[in-house]
Amino acid sequence: MSWAAPALGFTTAAREVTVSVPSAVPPGRSLPDHARDLIRMHEAVISGRRPPMRPRGIVFRSWSRVRRLGLQADALNVRGRLAGEELALRREVSPLRGVVTELRQVVGAMSDASHVLLVITDRDGVVLWREGTPAVRRRADGLGFCEGAEWSERRVGTNAIGTALVEAAPVELLAGEHFERRQHSWYCTAAPVHDPRTGELLGVINVSGPALTLHPAIGALVETGRRLAESRLWQRHRERLDRLRRVGEPVLAAGPALVVDDEGWVAASAGVWVGDRIAVPSGDGEPVVVPGLGVCHPERLGEGWLIRPSGSDRAVRLELDLTRTPTLSLWGGDVDWRRPLTRRHAEILVLLHRAGPAGLSAEALSRALYGDAEHVVTVRAEVSRLRRLLGALVNTRPYRLADQVSMSVHPSQAAAAEA
Structure with missing residues (x-):
C-alpha cells in the first residue's frame, strides 16, 4: 500500500496569511505635504538638528545601520553590478524566474502603469528583472537602479528592497525616508518572497515610481504579487511530487x-x-x-x-x-x-x-x-x-x-x- 505525502502544515498556514504592506503616508495626510515634510526630516537628521517629525521606527533602525556602515547621504554610494554571465546564472537558478511573466501582467493591468517600475531581486538584493516604460527606466538608470545592481542596505542605504531584506517584512518608503538624497524623488514598495515549503527567503518584489505618483493601491499590488509568486511555487512543488508519486507507485x-x-x-x-x-x-x-x-x-x-x-x-x-x-x-x-x-x-x-x-x-x-x-x-x-x-x-x-x-x-x- 502506498500513499502520497500530505500537504505541509507550515506551508498551508503560510499561504493563508496575508501580510499587508504598511503605508508610508498616514491616513488623512496630503501626499505632497507629507513628502516635503519627510525631506525636511531627512535634512535635519543628517545635519544633526532636531527633526520636525520623528522617523518611523523602521526608517530610524535602517538609518542607524547604514550610518554605522559609513555610507554617504549626499552621494550615490557604490552599487556593485554583476557581469552579464553571472546575472544570467542568477536568473537561471532563481525560483522566481517562473513567475516573472505573471508579475509583469499584474503590474501592466494597472489603469496607469506608465510611472511604475517593477523590480524582482534575489535574496542578496541583486536586481534580476526590471519592467517599466522607457521613461521610468531612464530615471532609474540615473540611480543605478538597473539589472545586475545590488540594492542591499550596505550598498545603497535605506531603500525598500534592502530594508525589506534586513527586516524580513514588507516595506514602503517615500521621498526623504530614503537615505540617499538622490532617491528622494521616488517611492519604493517591497515585499520579501519566501519558499512556501520552508519559509526560506528567495528574493523581493518591488514596485517603484516618482514620489508624487504613489497610490494607496500600490501596497496591495505588491502584496498580490507576493502571494501570486508563493502560490505558484507551492503549486509547482505539488505538481512535481504528484508526477513522482505516479511514477513510483508500481515499485512501492x-x-x-x-x-x-x-x-x-x-x-x-x-x-x-x-x-x-x-x-x-x-x-x-x-x-x-x-x-x-x-x-x-x-x-x-x-x-x-x-x-x-x-x-x-x-x-x-x-x-x-x-x-x-x-x-x-x-x-x-x-x-x-x-x-x-x-x-x-x-x-x-x-x-x-x-x-x-x-x-x-x-x-x-x-x-x-x-x-x-x-x-x-x-x-x-x-x-x-x-x-x-x-x-x-x-x-x-x-x-x-x-x-x-x-x-x-x-x-x-x-x-x-x-x-
Missing part, C-alpha cells in the same frame, strides 16, 4: 520504501512514515539514513529517487562535538560519517536535544536563539537548511529529533550553553 508495492524528489521532499511512501522530508540524496551513490528505514541507498527514479533500506538495523546515533569547530558524527547500520556544522545549526541541535520528545515550536526556538519570538521566518529557514543535511532525523511540528535517533553532546550541555 514491495515496500517499505519512499519516493522523494532531488531536495528530499517525500512524494509517496509504503510501509513507513517519515514526515515530509529526508536528507537530500546525492548523485554519487552516498547512502542516506532515514528513521524507520535505517541505512538506504538511493536509486534514480524519473525526476527523483527511490529510497529502500539496505539492512535490518533501524537505529541511528548522533554525536555533536563542540570542543572546536562544531562537528556532527552519525552512525547507522553500516554507515558512519562526520561533517562540520555552523554554530547556529549546532545550537539548534543542542536545544532540540534538551527539549526531548516534546520538541520546540518555531516561536519557542526563536526565543531560545534570539531572545524573542520575532524571528520565526529566520528560524524556519535555518531548520530547513539543517534538514537538507539531516532530513527526517529532525522532525517538524514541533521541531524535535526523530524517535529512533539518539544524540550525545560533547562537551556537556552546560558547557555548550556557555560557549
